[in-house]
Amino acid sequence: MKMLAALAALASLVLVPVPSAGADDPWLPTAGPVFNNPMGGVKARTTVIRQVHAAIRHTPPGATIRIATYNIDRRDTARLLLRAHRRGVNVQIVVNDNIVGRVIRDLRSRLGHDRRAGSFLHICTASCRSGSPAGNLHLKVYSFSRTGAAPSVLISSSSNLGYGAAAGQWNDAFTVVGDDALFDAWTTVFQQLVRDRVANPRHLEYRGEVVGVDFQRLRGAERRRVLLRGKGTGDPQLKRLRRVGCATAGGFGDGQGHTVVRVNMYAWYAGRGEALARELASMRAEGCDIAVVGSVVSGSVVRILQRAGIPVRIADWDWGEKLSTAGDDIVFGSRCYSHLKYVTVDGTFRGAAGRVVWTGSENWSPPGRSSDEVTFEIRDPAVVAAYDAQWQRMYGSDRITHAPGVRPRSRPCA
Structure with missing residues:
Protein backbone atom coordinates (compact mmCIF):
# COMPACT_ATOMS: atom_id res chain seq x y z
CA MET A 1 0.00 0.00 0.00
CA LYS A 2 1.24 3.44 -0.85
CA MET A 3 0.22 6.59 0.95
CA LEU A 4 -0.09 9.45 -1.52
CA ALA A 5 -0.79 12.07 1.12
CA ALA A 6 -0.81 12.26 4.89
CA LEU A 7 -2.59 15.54 5.51
CA ALA A 8 -5.67 17.05 3.91
CA ALA A 9 -7.15 20.48 3.51
CA LEU A 10 -9.37 21.77 6.32
CA ALA A 11 -13.13 21.17 6.27
CA SER A 12 -13.70 24.70 4.98
CA LEU A 13 -11.79 23.80 1.82
CA VAL A 14 -13.86 20.68 1.32
CA LEU A 15 -17.28 22.24 1.80
CA VAL A 16 -16.88 26.00 1.30
CA PRO A 17 -15.20 26.91 -2.01
CA VAL A 18 -12.65 29.71 -1.76
CA PRO A 19 -12.10 31.85 -4.89
CA SER A 20 -8.62 31.94 -6.37
CA ALA A 21 -6.92 35.30 -6.46
CA GLY A 22 -7.16 36.96 -9.83
CA ALA A 23 -9.79 34.61 -11.25
CA ASP A 24 -11.64 36.17 -14.19
CA ASP A 25 -14.73 34.01 -13.76
CA PRO A 26 -16.27 34.40 -10.26
CA TRP A 27 -18.40 31.23 -10.53
CA LEU A 28 -17.89 28.63 -7.80
CA PRO A 29 -19.08 25.00 -7.79
CA THR A 30 -21.29 23.72 -5.00
CA ALA A 31 -19.15 21.55 -2.74
CA GLY A 32 -20.46 18.56 -0.81
CA PRO A 33 -23.14 16.03 -1.81
CA VAL A 34 -26.05 16.31 -4.24
CA PHE A 35 -28.65 13.69 -5.22
CA ASN A 36 -30.87 13.36 -8.25
CA ASN A 37 -34.50 12.25 -8.15
CA PRO A 38 -35.65 10.28 -11.21
CA MET A 39 -39.26 10.65 -10.06
CA GLY A 40 -39.12 14.45 -10.26
CA GLY A 41 -39.09 17.04 -12.99
CA VAL A 42 -36.19 17.87 -15.27
CA LYS A 43 -34.22 19.79 -12.62
CA ALA A 44 -34.64 17.04 -10.03
CA ARG A 45 -33.62 14.31 -12.46
CA THR A 46 -30.57 16.18 -13.73
CA THR A 47 -29.16 17.45 -10.41
CA VAL A 48 -26.00 15.35 -10.73
CA ILE A 49 -25.38 15.90 -14.43
CA ARG A 50 -25.96 19.66 -14.08
CA GLN A 51 -23.22 19.74 -11.44
CA VAL A 52 -20.80 18.27 -13.98
CA HIS A 53 -22.08 20.37 -16.88
CA ALA A 54 -21.69 23.63 -14.97
CA ALA A 55 -18.08 22.80 -14.15
CA ILE A 56 -17.38 22.04 -17.83
CA ARG A 57 -18.94 25.34 -18.94
CA HIS A 58 -16.77 27.36 -16.55
CA THR A 59 -13.44 25.62 -17.26
CA PRO A 60 -11.08 28.28 -18.69
CA PRO A 61 -8.59 27.92 -21.56
CA GLY A 62 -5.39 26.18 -20.46
CA ALA A 63 -7.08 24.22 -17.67
CA THR A 64 -7.50 20.44 -17.81
CA ILE A 65 -10.65 18.34 -17.54
CA ARG A 66 -9.99 14.69 -16.64
CA ILE A 67 -12.89 12.25 -16.86
CA ALA A 68 -12.86 8.55 -16.05
CA THR A 69 -16.25 6.86 -16.37
CA TYR A 70 -17.93 3.65 -17.43
CA ASN A 71 -20.01 5.22 -20.17
CA ILE A 72 -20.88 8.47 -21.95
CA ASP A 73 -23.98 8.59 -24.13
CA ARG A 74 -25.27 12.12 -23.47
CA ARG A 75 -25.03 14.28 -26.58
CA ASP A 76 -25.35 17.47 -24.50
CA THR A 77 -22.32 16.42 -22.43
CA ALA A 78 -20.34 15.73 -25.59
CA ARG A 79 -21.21 19.16 -27.02
CA LEU A 80 -20.01 20.90 -23.85
CA LEU A 81 -16.76 18.94 -23.84
CA LEU A 82 -16.08 19.75 -27.49
CA ARG A 83 -16.78 23.45 -26.91
CA ALA A 84 -14.33 23.38 -24.02
CA HIS A 85 -11.75 21.72 -26.27
CA ARG A 86 -12.23 24.37 -28.97
CA ARG A 87 -11.70 27.22 -26.50
CA GLY A 88 -8.36 25.77 -25.40
CA VAL A 89 -9.21 23.43 -22.52
CA ASN A 90 -7.33 20.14 -22.34
CA VAL A 91 -10.07 17.49 -22.37
CA GLN A 92 -8.79 14.05 -21.35
CA ILE A 93 -11.23 11.13 -21.13
CA VAL A 94 -10.87 7.45 -20.29
CA VAL A 95 -13.89 5.15 -20.75
CA ASN A 96 -14.65 1.48 -20.35
CA ASP A 97 -14.62 -0.80 -23.40
CA ASN A 98 -17.97 -2.50 -22.71
CA ILE A 99 -20.20 0.18 -24.19
CA VAL A 100 -18.66 2.11 -27.08
CA GLY A 101 -21.54 3.95 -28.65
CA ARG A 102 -21.92 6.77 -31.13
CA VAL A 103 -21.20 9.56 -28.63
CA ILE A 104 -17.93 7.99 -27.51
CA ARG A 105 -16.84 7.28 -31.08
CA ASP A 106 -17.61 10.86 -32.10
CA LEU A 107 -15.72 12.32 -29.13
CA ARG A 108 -12.74 10.11 -29.93
CA SER A 109 -12.69 11.21 -33.56
CA ARG A 110 -12.75 14.91 -32.55
CA LEU A 111 -10.50 14.83 -29.49
CA GLY A 112 -8.12 12.27 -30.95
CA HIS A 113 -6.68 9.17 -29.36
CA ASP A 114 -3.05 10.23 -28.86
CA ARG A 115 -2.59 9.88 -25.09
CA ARG A 116 0.48 12.14 -25.24
CA ALA A 117 -1.63 15.05 -26.54
CA GLY A 118 -3.39 17.69 -24.46
CA SER A 119 -6.80 16.29 -25.39
CA PHE A 120 -7.78 12.70 -26.13
CA LEU A 121 -10.30 9.96 -25.50
CA HIS A 122 -8.91 6.53 -24.65
CA ILE A 123 -11.01 3.37 -24.57
CA CYS A 124 -9.57 1.28 -21.76
CA THR A 125 -9.04 -2.47 -21.81
CA ALA A 126 -11.21 -3.98 -19.05
CA SER A 127 -10.29 -2.29 -15.75
CA CYS A 128 -7.34 -0.29 -17.19
CA ARG A 129 -4.88 -0.89 -14.34
CA SER A 130 -5.26 -4.66 -13.92
CA GLY A 131 -3.57 -6.00 -17.04
CA SER A 132 -6.25 -8.71 -17.34
CA PRO A 133 -9.58 -9.03 -19.18
CA ALA A 134 -11.48 -9.22 -15.87
CA GLY A 135 -13.34 -6.25 -14.44
CA ASN A 136 -14.22 -2.81 -15.71
CA LEU A 137 -13.24 0.81 -15.46
CA HIS A 138 -16.11 1.43 -13.07
CA LEU A 139 -15.28 4.63 -11.14
CA LYS A 140 -17.00 7.84 -12.21
CA VAL A 141 -14.73 10.78 -11.47
CA TYR A 142 -14.95 14.19 -13.17
CA SER A 143 -12.11 16.57 -12.32
CA PHE A 144 -11.15 20.12 -13.24
CA SER A 145 -7.75 21.69 -12.59
CA ARG A 146 -9.71 24.95 -12.50
CA THR A 147 -13.34 25.84 -13.08
CA GLY A 148 -14.60 29.35 -12.55
CA ALA A 149 -12.77 30.77 -9.52
CA ALA A 150 -12.13 27.33 -7.98
CA PRO A 151 -8.93 25.28 -8.35
CA SER A 152 -8.59 21.51 -7.94
CA VAL A 153 -12.23 20.48 -8.26
CA LEU A 154 -13.06 16.78 -8.08
CA ILE A 155 -16.55 15.28 -8.47
CA SER A 156 -17.00 11.61 -7.60
CA SER A 157 -20.36 10.09 -8.44
CA SER A 158 -22.33 6.88 -8.67
CA SER A 159 -23.64 8.28 -11.97
CA ASN A 160 -22.21 7.78 -15.43
CA LEU A 161 -22.67 10.45 -18.08
CA GLY A 162 -25.72 8.73 -19.54
CA TYR A 163 -29.34 9.65 -20.16
CA GLY A 164 -30.48 6.57 -18.25
CA ALA A 165 -28.64 7.72 -15.13
CA ALA A 166 -30.96 10.72 -14.90
CA ALA A 167 -34.15 9.14 -16.23
CA GLY A 168 -34.19 5.88 -14.28
CA GLN A 169 -31.65 5.90 -11.43
CA TRP A 170 -31.17 7.44 -8.00
CA ASN A 171 -27.55 8.69 -7.90
CA ASP A 172 -25.26 10.90 -5.85
CA ALA A 173 -22.27 13.16 -6.52
CA PHE A 174 -19.77 14.40 -3.97
CA THR A 175 -17.67 17.46 -4.85
CA VAL A 176 -14.40 18.47 -3.20
CA VAL A 177 -12.94 21.91 -3.93
CA GLY A 178 -9.44 23.21 -3.35
CA ASP A 179 -7.85 20.10 -1.84
CA ASP A 180 -4.61 20.08 -3.85
CA ALA A 181 -3.21 16.96 -2.17
CA LEU A 182 -6.31 14.94 -3.01
CA PHE A 183 -6.32 16.33 -6.54
CA ASP A 184 -2.69 15.26 -6.99
CA ALA A 185 -3.55 11.77 -5.75
CA TRP A 186 -6.39 11.54 -8.27
CA THR A 187 -4.13 12.80 -11.08
CA THR A 188 -1.67 9.98 -10.30
CA VAL A 189 -4.49 7.43 -10.59
CA PHE A 190 -5.79 9.00 -13.80
CA GLN A 191 -2.34 8.78 -15.39
CA GLN A 192 -2.26 5.08 -14.50
CA LEU A 193 -5.66 4.59 -16.12
CA VAL A 194 -4.44 6.35 -19.25
CA ARG A 195 -1.39 4.06 -19.47
CA ASP A 196 -3.81 1.11 -19.56
CA ARG A 197 -1.48 -1.53 -18.17
CA VAL A 198 -0.66 -3.25 -14.89
CA ALA A 199 -0.17 -0.64 -12.18
CA ASN A 200 1.51 -1.10 -8.83
CA PRO A 201 0.76 -0.61 -6.05
CA ARG A 202 -2.70 -1.98 -6.64
CA HIS A 203 -4.24 0.13 -3.86
CA LEU A 204 -3.70 3.89 -3.75
CA GLU A 205 -4.82 5.66 -0.60
CA TYR A 206 -5.31 9.26 0.47
CA ARG A 207 -6.05 10.14 4.09
CA GLY A 208 -7.11 13.59 5.21
CA GLU A 209 -8.69 15.14 8.25
CA VAL A 210 -12.17 15.21 6.70
CA VAL A 211 -11.95 13.17 3.50
CA GLY A 212 -10.19 9.87 2.86
CA VAL A 213 -10.14 8.16 -0.53
CA ASP A 214 -9.29 4.63 -1.69
CA PHE A 215 -8.60 3.82 -5.32
CA GLN A 216 -8.52 0.05 -5.51
CA ARG A 217 -8.37 -3.03 -7.62
Whole structure:
Protein backbone atom coordinates (compact mmCIF):
# COMPACT_ATOMS: atom_id res chain seq x y z
CA MET A 1 0.00 0.00 0.00
CA LYS A 2 1.24 3.44 -0.85
CA MET A 3 0.22 6.59 0.95
CA LEU A 4 -0.09 9.45 -1.52
CA ALA A 5 -0.79 12.07 1.12
CA ALA A 6 -0.81 12.26 4.89
CA LEU A 7 -2.59 15.54 5.51
CA ALA A 8 -5.67 17.05 3.91
CA ALA A 9 -7.15 20.48 3.51
CA LEU A 10 -9.37 21.77 6.32
CA ALA A 11 -13.13 21.17 6.27
CA SER A 12 -13.70 24.70 4.98
CA LEU A 13 -11.79 23.80 1.82
CA VAL A 14 -13.86 20.68 1.32
CA LEU A 15 -17.28 22.24 1.80
CA VAL A 16 -16.88 26.00 1.30
CA PRO A 17 -15.20 26.91 -2.01
CA VAL A 18 -12.65 29.71 -1.76
CA PRO A 19 -12.10 31.85 -4.89
CA SER A 20 -8.62 31.94 -6.37
CA ALA A 21 -6.92 35.30 -6.46
CA GLY A 22 -7.16 36.96 -9.83
CA ALA A 23 -9.79 34.61 -11.25
CA ASP A 24 -11.64 36.17 -14.19
CA ASP A 25 -14.73 34.01 -13.76
CA PRO A 26 -16.27 34.40 -10.26
CA TRP A 27 -18.40 31.23 -10.53
CA LEU A 28 -17.89 28.63 -7.80
CA PRO A 29 -19.08 25.00 -7.79
CA THR A 30 -21.29 23.72 -5.00
CA ALA A 31 -19.15 21.55 -2.74
CA GLY A 32 -20.46 18.56 -0.81
CA PRO A 33 -23.14 16.03 -1.81
CA VAL A 34 -26.05 16.31 -4.24
CA PHE A 35 -28.65 13.69 -5.22
CA ASN A 36 -30.87 13.36 -8.25
CA ASN A 37 -34.50 12.25 -8.15
CA PRO A 38 -35.65 10.28 -11.21
CA MET A 39 -39.26 10.65 -10.06
CA GLY A 40 -39.12 14.45 -10.26
CA GLY A 41 -39.09 17.04 -12.99
CA VAL A 42 -36.19 17.87 -15.27
CA LYS A 43 -34.22 19.79 -12.62
CA ALA A 44 -34.64 17.04 -10.03
CA ARG A 45 -33.62 14.31 -12.46
CA THR A 46 -30.57 16.18 -13.73
CA THR A 47 -29.16 17.45 -10.41
CA VAL A 48 -26.00 15.35 -10.73
CA ILE A 49 -25.38 15.90 -14.43
CA ARG A 50 -25.96 19.66 -14.08
CA GLN A 51 -23.22 19.74 -11.44
CA VAL A 52 -20.80 18.27 -13.98
CA HIS A 53 -22.08 20.37 -16.88
CA ALA A 54 -21.69 23.63 -14.97
CA ALA A 55 -18.08 22.80 -14.15
CA ILE A 56 -17.38 22.04 -17.83
CA ARG A 57 -18.94 25.34 -18.94
CA HIS A 58 -16.77 27.36 -16.55
CA THR A 59 -13.44 25.62 -17.26
CA PRO A 60 -11.08 28.28 -18.69
CA PRO A 61 -8.59 27.92 -21.56
CA GLY A 62 -5.39 26.18 -20.46
CA ALA A 63 -7.08 24.22 -17.67
CA THR A 64 -7.50 20.44 -17.81
CA ILE A 65 -10.65 18.34 -17.54
CA ARG A 66 -9.99 14.69 -16.64
CA ILE A 67 -12.89 12.25 -16.86
CA ALA A 68 -12.86 8.55 -16.05
CA THR A 69 -16.25 6.86 -16.37
CA TYR A 70 -17.93 3.65 -17.43
CA ASN A 71 -20.01 5.22 -20.17
CA ILE A 72 -20.88 8.47 -21.95
CA ASP A 73 -23.98 8.59 -24.13
CA ARG A 74 -25.27 12.12 -23.47
CA ARG A 75 -25.03 14.28 -26.58
CA ASP A 76 -25.35 17.47 -24.50
CA THR A 77 -22.32 16.42 -22.43
CA ALA A 78 -20.34 15.73 -25.59
CA ARG A 79 -21.21 19.16 -27.02
CA LEU A 80 -20.01 20.90 -23.85
CA LEU A 81 -16.76 18.94 -23.84
CA LEU A 82 -16.08 19.75 -27.49
CA ARG A 83 -16.78 23.45 -26.91
CA ALA A 84 -14.33 23.38 -24.02
CA HIS A 85 -11.75 21.72 -26.27
CA ARG A 86 -12.23 24.37 -28.97
CA ARG A 87 -11.70 27.22 -26.50
CA GLY A 88 -8.36 25.77 -25.40
CA VAL A 89 -9.21 23.43 -22.52
CA ASN A 90 -7.33 20.14 -22.34
CA VAL A 91 -10.07 17.49 -22.37
CA GLN A 92 -8.79 14.05 -21.35
CA ILE A 93 -11.23 11.13 -21.13
CA VAL A 94 -10.87 7.45 -20.29
CA VAL A 95 -13.89 5.15 -20.75
CA ASN A 96 -14.65 1.48 -20.35
CA ASP A 97 -14.62 -0.80 -23.40
CA ASN A 98 -17.97 -2.50 -22.71
CA ILE A 99 -20.20 0.18 -24.19
CA VAL A 100 -18.66 2.11 -27.08
CA GLY A 101 -21.54 3.95 -28.65
CA ARG A 102 -21.92 6.77 -31.13
CA VAL A 103 -21.20 9.56 -28.63
CA ILE A 104 -17.93 7.99 -27.51
CA ARG A 105 -16.84 7.28 -31.08
CA ASP A 106 -17.61 10.86 -32.10
CA LEU A 107 -15.72 12.32 -29.13
CA ARG A 108 -12.74 10.11 -29.93
CA SER A 109 -12.69 11.21 -33.56
CA ARG A 110 -12.75 14.91 -32.55
CA LEU A 111 -10.50 14.83 -29.49
CA GLY A 112 -8.12 12.27 -30.95
CA HIS A 113 -6.68 9.17 -29.36
CA ASP A 114 -3.05 10.23 -28.86
CA ARG A 115 -2.59 9.88 -25.09
CA ARG A 116 0.48 12.14 -25.24
CA ALA A 117 -1.63 15.05 -26.54
CA GLY A 118 -3.39 17.69 -24.46
CA SER A 119 -6.80 16.29 -25.39
CA PHE A 120 -7.78 12.70 -26.13
CA LEU A 121 -10.30 9.96 -25.50
CA HIS A 122 -8.91 6.53 -24.65
CA ILE A 123 -11.01 3.37 -24.57
CA CYS A 124 -9.57 1.28 -21.76
CA THR A 125 -9.04 -2.47 -21.81
CA ALA A 126 -11.21 -3.98 -19.05
CA SER A 127 -10.29 -2.29 -15.75
CA CYS A 128 -7.34 -0.29 -17.19
CA ARG A 129 -4.88 -0.89 -14.34
CA SER A 130 -5.26 -4.66 -13.92
CA GLY A 131 -3.57 -6.00 -17.04
CA SER A 132 -6.25 -8.71 -17.34
CA PRO A 133 -9.58 -9.03 -19.18
CA ALA A 134 -11.48 -9.22 -15.87
CA GLY A 135 -13.34 -6.25 -14.44
CA ASN A 136 -14.22 -2.81 -15.71
CA LEU A 137 -13.24 0.81 -15.46
CA HIS A 138 -16.11 1.43 -13.07
CA LEU A 139 -15.28 4.63 -11.14
CA LYS A 140 -17.00 7.84 -12.21
CA VAL A 141 -14.73 10.78 -11.47
CA TYR A 142 -14.95 14.19 -13.17
CA SER A 143 -12.11 16.57 -12.32
CA PHE A 144 -11.15 20.12 -13.24
CA SER A 145 -7.75 21.69 -12.59
CA ARG A 146 -9.71 24.95 -12.50
CA THR A 147 -13.34 25.84 -13.08
CA GLY A 148 -14.60 29.35 -12.55
CA ALA A 149 -12.77 30.77 -9.52
CA ALA A 150 -12.13 27.33 -7.98
CA PRO A 151 -8.93 25.28 -8.35
CA SER A 152 -8.59 21.51 -7.94
CA VAL A 153 -12.23 20.48 -8.26
CA LEU A 154 -13.06 16.78 -8.08
CA ILE A 155 -16.55 15.28 -8.47
CA SER A 156 -17.00 11.61 -7.60
CA SER A 157 -20.36 10.09 -8.44
CA SER A 158 -22.33 6.88 -8.67
CA SER A 159 -23.64 8.28 -11.97
CA ASN A 160 -22.21 7.78 -15.43
CA LEU A 161 -22.67 10.45 -18.08
CA GLY A 162 -25.72 8.73 -19.54
CA TYR A 163 -29.34 9.65 -20.16
CA GLY A 164 -30.48 6.57 -18.25
CA ALA A 165 -28.64 7.72 -15.13
CA ALA A 166 -30.96 10.72 -14.90
CA ALA A 167 -34.15 9.14 -16.23
CA GLY A 168 -34.19 5.88 -14.28
CA GLN A 169 -31.65 5.90 -11.43
CA TRP A 170 -31.17 7.44 -8.00
CA ASN A 171 -27.55 8.69 -7.90
CA ASP A 172 -25.26 10.90 -5.85
CA ALA A 173 -22.27 13.16 -6.52
CA PHE A 174 -19.77 14.40 -3.97
CA THR A 175 -17.67 17.46 -4.85
CA VAL A 176 -14.40 18.47 -3.20
CA VAL A 177 -12.94 21.91 -3.93
CA GLY A 178 -9.44 23.21 -3.35
CA ASP A 179 -7.85 20.10 -1.84
CA ASP A 180 -4.61 20.08 -3.85
CA ALA A 181 -3.21 16.96 -2.17
CA LEU A 182 -6.31 14.94 -3.01
CA PHE A 183 -6.32 16.33 -6.54
CA ASP A 184 -2.69 15.26 -6.99
CA ALA A 185 -3.55 11.77 -5.75
CA TRP A 186 -6.39 11.54 -8.27
CA THR A 187 -4.13 12.80 -11.08
CA THR A 188 -1.67 9.98 -10.30
CA VAL A 189 -4.49 7.43 -10.59
CA PHE A 190 -5.79 9.00 -13.80
CA GLN A 191 -2.34 8.78 -15.39
CA GLN A 192 -2.26 5.08 -14.50
CA LEU A 193 -5.66 4.59 -16.12
CA VAL A 194 -4.44 6.35 -19.25
CA ARG A 195 -1.39 4.06 -19.47
CA ASP A 196 -3.81 1.11 -19.56
CA ARG A 197 -1.48 -1.53 -18.17
CA VAL A 198 -0.66 -3.25 -14.89
CA ALA A 199 -0.17 -0.64 -12.18
CA ASN A 200 1.51 -1.10 -8.83
CA PRO A 201 0.76 -0.61 -6.05
CA ARG A 202 -2.70 -1.98 -6.64
CA HIS A 203 -4.24 0.13 -3.86
CA LEU A 204 -3.70 3.89 -3.75
CA GLU A 205 -4.82 5.66 -0.60
CA TYR A 206 -5.31 9.26 0.47
CA ARG A 207 -6.05 10.14 4.09
CA GLY A 208 -7.11 13.59 5.21
CA GLU A 209 -8.69 15.14 8.25
CA VAL A 210 -12.17 15.21 6.70
CA VAL A 211 -11.95 13.17 3.50
CA GLY A 212 -10.19 9.87 2.86
CA VAL A 213 -10.14 8.16 -0.53
CA ASP A 214 -9.29 4.63 -1.69
CA PHE A 215 -8.60 3.82 -5.32
CA GLN A 216 -8.52 0.05 -5.51
CA ARG A 217 -8.37 -3.03 -7.62
CA LEU A 218 -7.51 -6.59 -6.59
CA ARG A 219 -4.94 -8.82 -8.18
CA GLY A 220 -3.94 -12.44 -8.59
CA ALA A 221 -4.75 -15.06 -5.99
CA GLU A 222 -6.41 -12.52 -3.67
CA ARG A 223 -8.88 -11.52 -6.36
CA ARG A 224 -9.73 -15.16 -7.09
CA ARG A 225 -10.41 -15.91 -3.39
CA VAL A 226 -12.82 -13.02 -3.07
CA LEU A 227 -14.59 -13.58 -6.39
CA LEU A 228 -15.04 -17.33 -6.03
CA ARG A 229 -15.60 -17.79 -2.30
CA GLY A 230 -16.30 -14.35 -0.91
CA LYS A 231 -13.30 -14.79 1.38
CA GLY A 232 -10.09 -12.93 1.92
CA THR A 233 -9.21 -10.09 4.24
CA GLY A 234 -8.25 -7.92 1.28
CA ASP A 235 -11.83 -6.76 0.74
CA PRO A 236 -11.80 -3.08 1.81
CA GLN A 237 -15.58 -3.02 2.29
CA LEU A 238 -15.33 -5.91 4.74
CA LYS A 239 -12.47 -4.15 6.52
CA ARG A 240 -14.56 -1.01 6.92
CA LEU A 241 -17.48 -2.92 8.39
CA ARG A 242 -15.14 -4.63 10.85
CA ARG A 243 -13.98 -1.21 12.07
CA VAL A 244 -17.49 -0.33 13.19
CA GLY A 245 -18.02 -0.72 16.94
CA CYS A 246 -21.60 -1.44 17.98
CA ALA A 247 -21.32 0.24 21.39
CA THR A 248 -20.99 4.01 21.27
CA ALA A 249 -20.81 7.10 23.46
CA GLY A 250 -23.68 9.36 24.45
CA GLY A 251 -24.67 11.87 21.78
CA PHE A 252 -24.12 9.35 19.00
CA GLY A 253 -26.04 6.42 17.55
CA ASP A 254 -29.58 5.69 18.69
CA GLY A 255 -29.18 7.53 22.00
CA GLN A 256 -29.12 4.25 23.90
CA GLY A 257 -25.49 3.34 23.31
CA HIS A 258 -25.94 1.53 19.97
CA THR A 259 -24.22 2.51 16.72
CA VAL A 260 -26.61 3.13 13.80
CA VAL A 261 -25.63 1.81 10.34
CA ARG A 262 -27.59 2.54 7.16
CA VAL A 263 -26.79 0.85 3.84
CA ASN A 264 -27.92 1.94 0.35
CA MET A 265 -26.43 -0.52 -2.14
CA TYR A 266 -27.22 -1.12 -5.80
CA ALA A 267 -25.68 -4.57 -6.52
CA TRP A 268 -25.22 -7.05 -3.70
CA TYR A 269 -24.90 -10.76 -4.47
CA ALA A 270 -22.77 -13.92 -4.83
CA GLY A 271 -20.08 -15.10 -2.41
CA ARG A 272 -18.68 -11.66 -1.77
CA GLY A 273 -22.12 -10.18 -1.14
CA GLU A 274 -23.00 -13.01 1.24
CA ALA A 275 -19.77 -12.46 3.21
CA LEU A 276 -20.63 -8.79 3.64
CA ALA A 277 -24.20 -9.68 4.66
CA ARG A 278 -22.88 -12.14 7.27
CA GLU A 279 -20.65 -9.40 8.67
CA LEU A 280 -23.69 -7.11 9.04
CA ALA A 281 -25.58 -9.98 10.70
CA SER A 282 -22.71 -10.37 13.17
CA MET A 283 -22.77 -6.62 13.85
CA ARG A 284 -26.53 -6.79 14.45
CA ALA A 285 -25.94 -9.53 17.03
CA GLU A 286 -23.42 -7.24 18.74
CA GLY A 287 -26.05 -4.51 19.10
CA CYS A 288 -25.72 -2.34 15.98
CA ASP A 289 -28.95 -0.81 14.66
CA ILE A 290 -28.80 -1.71 10.94
CA ALA A 291 -31.26 -1.23 8.07
CA VAL A 292 -30.82 -1.64 4.31
CA VAL A 293 -32.01 -0.24 0.99
CA GLY A 294 -30.87 -2.24 -2.04
CA SER A 295 -31.65 -2.85 -5.71
CA VAL A 296 -29.97 -5.88 -7.27
CA VAL A 297 -29.83 -7.92 -4.06
CA SER A 298 -29.78 -11.72 -4.23
CA GLY A 299 -32.28 -13.85 -2.33
CA SER A 300 -29.49 -15.42 -0.30
CA VAL A 301 -28.25 -11.99 0.84
CA VAL A 302 -31.79 -10.94 1.78
CA ARG A 303 -32.27 -14.15 3.78
CA ILE A 304 -29.01 -13.63 5.71
CA LEU A 305 -30.04 -10.09 6.60
CA GLN A 306 -33.63 -10.87 7.52
CA ARG A 307 -32.69 -13.88 9.65
CA ALA A 308 -30.47 -11.51 11.63
CA GLY A 309 -33.38 -9.11 12.17
CA ILE A 310 -32.10 -6.48 9.71
CA PRO A 311 -34.93 -4.68 7.86
CA VAL A 312 -34.55 -4.64 4.05
CA ARG A 313 -36.35 -2.53 1.46
CA ILE A 314 -35.76 -2.80 -2.30
CA ALA A 315 -35.65 0.10 -4.79
CA ASP A 316 -36.27 -1.54 -8.16
CA TRP A 317 -39.26 -0.95 -10.43
CA ASP A 318 -40.54 -1.40 -13.98
CA TRP A 319 -39.23 -4.89 -14.63
CA GLY A 320 -39.02 -5.80 -18.30
CA GLU A 321 -36.68 -6.06 -21.25
CA LYS A 322 -33.75 -3.64 -21.31
CA LEU A 323 -30.25 -3.27 -22.71
CA SER A 324 -27.65 -5.18 -20.71
CA THR A 325 -24.94 -3.36 -18.76
CA ALA A 326 -22.41 -4.41 -21.38
CA GLY A 327 -24.62 -2.88 -24.06
CA ASP A 328 -24.60 -5.95 -26.31
CA ASP A 329 -27.70 -7.89 -25.29
CA ILE A 330 -31.34 -7.52 -24.26
CA VAL A 331 -32.01 -8.77 -20.75
CA PHE A 332 -34.94 -8.88 -18.33
CA GLY A 333 -34.45 -6.55 -15.40
CA SER A 334 -35.36 -3.36 -13.57
CA ARG A 335 -35.46 -0.16 -15.60
CA CYS A 336 -35.97 2.17 -12.62
CA TYR A 337 -33.75 1.63 -9.59
CA SER A 338 -31.35 2.97 -7.00
CA HIS A 339 -27.79 3.09 -8.33
CA LEU A 340 -26.37 4.42 -5.04
CA LYS A 341 -23.49 2.70 -3.23
CA TYR A 342 -23.02 4.13 0.28
CA VAL A 343 -23.00 3.36 4.00
CA THR A 344 -23.50 5.79 6.89
CA VAL A 345 -22.30 5.16 10.44
CA ASP A 346 -23.48 7.17 13.44
CA GLY A 347 -21.52 5.83 16.38
CA THR A 348 -18.16 4.14 16.79
CA PHE A 349 -15.88 3.81 13.75
CA ARG A 350 -12.15 3.20 13.73
CA GLY A 351 -12.17 3.26 17.53
CA ALA A 352 -13.76 6.70 17.99
CA ALA A 353 -17.31 8.02 18.30
CA GLY A 354 -18.40 10.11 15.34
CA ARG A 355 -20.35 10.18 12.10
CA VAL A 356 -19.02 8.99 8.74
CA VAL A 357 -20.25 8.03 5.28
CA TRP A 358 -18.43 6.06 2.64
CA THR A 359 -19.64 6.38 -0.93
CA GLY A 360 -18.31 5.88 -4.44
CA SER A 361 -18.52 3.47 -7.35
CA GLU A 362 -18.06 0.04 -5.78
CA ASN A 363 -20.95 -2.41 -5.49
CA TRP A 364 -20.98 -5.30 -3.00
CA SER A 365 -20.64 -7.93 -5.71
CA PRO A 366 -17.78 -9.81 -7.41
CA PRO A 367 -17.23 -7.27 -10.23
CA GLY A 368 -16.54 -4.62 -7.58
CA ARG A 369 -13.34 -6.42 -6.66
CA SER A 370 -11.98 -6.96 -10.15
CA SER A 371 -12.70 -3.43 -11.39
CA ASP A 372 -11.06 -0.07 -10.95
CA GLU A 373 -13.17 1.55 -8.22
CA VAL A 374 -13.11 4.50 -5.83
CA THR A 375 -14.50 4.92 -2.31
CA PHE A 376 -14.68 8.26 -0.48
CA GLU A 377 -14.77 8.15 3.33
CA ILE A 378 -16.13 11.46 4.65
CA ARG A 379 -16.15 12.53 8.30
CA ASP A 380 -18.39 15.58 8.23
CA PRO A 381 -21.66 15.65 10.23
CA ALA A 382 -23.47 17.78 7.63
CA VAL A 383 -22.47 15.42 4.80
CA VAL A 384 -23.48 12.34 6.80
CA ALA A 385 -26.82 13.99 7.64
CA ALA A 386 -27.46 14.60 3.92
CA TYR A 387 -26.80 10.95 3.07
CA ASP A 388 -28.95 9.77 6.00
CA ALA A 389 -31.79 12.02 4.85
CA GLN A 390 -31.57 10.56 1.33
CA TRP A 391 -31.67 7.04 2.77
CA GLN A 392 -34.72 7.87 4.88
CA ARG A 393 -36.56 9.43 1.93
CA MET A 394 -36.14 6.17 0.03
CA TYR A 395 -36.65 3.69 2.88
CA GLY A 396 -39.74 5.47 4.17
CA SER A 397 -41.55 5.80 0.83
CA ASP A 398 -43.71 3.04 -0.64
CA ARG A 399 -43.36 4.84 -3.97
CA ILE A 400 -39.57 4.34 -3.96
CA THR A 401 -38.94 1.09 -2.06
CA HIS A 402 -40.90 -2.11 -1.52
CA ALA A 403 -40.60 -5.44 0.28
CA PRO A 404 -38.05 -7.94 -1.13
CA GLY A 405 -39.19 -10.72 -3.44
CA VAL A 406 -41.48 -8.83 -5.81
CA ARG A 407 -40.85 -7.36 -9.24
CA PRO A 408 -43.12 -4.33 -9.75
CA ARG A 409 -44.02 -3.60 -13.36
CA SER A 410 -45.16 -0.06 -12.59
CA ARG A 411 -42.75 2.81 -13.33
CA PRO A 412 -42.38 5.61 -10.78
CA CYS A 413 -39.54 7.02 -12.90
CA ALA A 414 -42.03 7.90 -15.66
